[in-house]
Amino acid sequence: MANRAGENLAFLRDKMGADKMFGKIAFAGALACLCAMAGAHLGAQDLQKLKHVASVDSSTSAESSTSAKYAASAKSGEIVESSVPKQRGKIFARAHSLQLIMAGDALLHTAVFKDAEELAKSLNKAKAESSKIDSNASNTESTKAESKGAESKKVDSGNAESSASNAESSTNATTPAYYFDPMFDNISHFIKRADLAFYNQETILGGSALGLSSYPAFNSPQEFGDTMLRLGFRLVSLANNHTLDRGEKGVRAMLEYWHAKERAHSDLCIAGSYESANDRAKSRIYEKNGISYAMLAYTYGTNGIKIPEGKDYLVNVYTKQMLQDDIAALRDKVDLLIASMHWGVEYSFVPSKEQREFAAFLASLGVDIIIGNHPHVIQPIERIGDTLVIYSLGNFISGQKGTNKRIGMLASVRVSLLSAKELKRKAKEMKKAEKERAQGLNKGEADKNSGAQEAGAQADEKSTFLHRVRLDDVRAELIYTQYDSNMRNFKLYPLRKVDDKILPESKKIYKEYTKIIDNDLVKIGL
Structure with a gap:
């Protein structure tokens, strides 16, 4: 009996591991039964642990009505919203799992500010x-x-x-010169209920002292960053083709602002632009819900503006060697690695050959999530092995004209830490697959078709890294930036809720744009 009790206790301990979402009350019944079965056969230490796990604070009594719901959700893989009042609007959290939401380019033309x-x-x-x-x-x-x-x-x-x-x-009782918050009222709930939120700050936040400006050399009010922080964004890419629009002075003004915000928000992760080589070399690792993570950010170029000699750290202009070195320095230190890539062809709904090439390369290096920006229109979401690739989120907010540039996307994914058992099984599968590929190549069975050879090479590369997280429940919500004929009254809406008064033929347009991202991987709607 004591052996069986020990086995059952081990089973329950495993159930409480990183990949499960049962609440305290969901375990209480099973634990009570185990105590009754085992009785005195359990040691004092194990009994104490059982009592600790089974104990439920009276203040959490409301959770009991949803425990079965959460147990079912753990099995089905669905995120279920709790009837328990949310803390700060967050989805009911479970250990070793988080929801990441991603927004596109914040391109602040004069009309916006x-x-x-x-x-x-x-x-x-x-x-x-x-x-x-x-x-x-x-x-x-x-x-x-x-x-x-x-x-x-x-x-x-x-x-x-x-x-x-x-x-x-x-606004902390301040008197702001610019106030952006109301523009996001209709979509703010999507951001606030996530555990982590990303966006690309396309235009530098050098502030009014530097002199505000719009296209082609942008500089935007720092109050916009305040709004983004109030919404809940904590992952911010600073690497894009406009980073050097106002030269080194603009970059340093921007970084001064963000570093001040870092001191106020210990969970704020900015990436892609740095004040020195030493600053760039720092490993910035964060943790949320038991998952360690880091983000890297890069751009294809800077619109022909030369980076000051010896100051490449001002903005990350990617090369394969740079990507390889940066990722190697971080990959084994974190559970989740995110790369923001400013790439592709503007206003194209189809990923370019270069985007696909670098996506495969990043996947081969072990990046978990690739977030694409720059095209200013939406592009598909795909997987390369265990790597999630969002080729382009389009614009988050901008003063650009044209329906294609006013429709962007919020994408979300659930990130869960794999258990030791899952990692072991996955490692065996990878080893077996690698062996089979090697045998096939040795026997000359590799496909001679160049396209197939390239895909095979990419498959070989991507299979060499054992990812520590599971990415599922991938979702997308199309959003629309509305403004009037005078380029005033900016407001973001979920596109599915936009009517013909705001956007003529709105339902038809919604269907057309949904087709761009609709596939077996993506669920439409947040």
């Missing part, structure tokens, strides 16, 4: 009026309290200018 300037003026005016109401109400109450000989009481100002009050809280 001019609109944000008007929003800031309205906000500041409302805040001033709200503050005045608060002051008057407080003074009135104080006078009443004094006349009664009682202590003065603080008075709630009620609902007066509640939007201004909320905005004041979100």
Whole structure:
């Protein structure tokens, strides 16, 4: 009996491993049964562990109604939203699993930040009026309290200018010159409920002191970065063809801003542009829900602007050697490795030959997720072995004209840490496959077709790395940037909720663009 109890305890311990999502209560019944079966046959140490696992804090009683739901979700592989109140809007978390959401290019033309300037003026005016109401109400109450000989009481100002009050809280009671938050009201929930969120900051945030500018040499308000941080973005690519638009001075102004934000947000990961060679050489490793991760970011070029001599660290312009060296330095140190690639042909819905070549190369080096940007339109999502490739997310927000450039994509994926058992099984499968390929080549059975040879070589390369995470539940949500005829009132919408008043033939357009990303891998809708 003691042996059987020990086996059952080991089984339960395994069930509680990295790849499971059962809550405490889901285990309670099984643990109680085990205790009854084993009784005194269990050692004191194991009994104590069982009591610890089975104990459920009274404050989590609401979880019991959803435990079966989570048990089912662990089996089916679906993310299930909890009826338990969310903390900060997050999806109910499970250990060793996270949801990553990715947005595309933030391309801030003059029209975008001019609109944000008007929003800031309205906000500041409302805040001033709200503050005045608060002051008057407080003074009135104080006078009443004094006349009664009682202590003065603080008075709630009620609902007066509640939007201004909320905005004041979100902006830390500052008076911003630019206020972008309302532009994202309709899609912010997608971002806030994820564990990690990525976007590409296409235009540098050098700030007003540098002089704001638009195409072709961009420099944008730093308040936009504040909005992105409030939304929940913590993975930010700074490597793109506009990084050097305002020269080294612009890069350093941008980095000064982001480094200040890093000090305020320890989980903020910026990549692709650095202030020195030593800064670039640092390994930036983070952790979320028990999963360690890192991000690298690169661009194909800088629009012909030469990087100052000896200062290649200002922006990562990729070569295969650079990619190989950078990835080798990080790959074995993290569970999840992400690469942001600024690549491809602008306004093309089809990945270029170079995109596919570098995607295969990155997969061969063990990158888990490749996030593509630069084309300013959406492109497909595919797998290369165990590597997820999002060729282009399109624009997140911009002042570009044309339906194709106003439709972007939010993509999400669930990342789960593989258990030791899964890793062992996977390693055996890889070893077997490698042996079979080697035997086939030795016997001269390799396909002579050049295309097949290339694909085979890529398959051989990509199979040499044992990925530590599982990527599943890949989803995509098309988004649309709306603005009026005067290039004002910018607002992002889920494209499926846009009607013909906003976008003529909206349903037809939605179907057409969905076809670009719809395949067996991708589920449409977040």
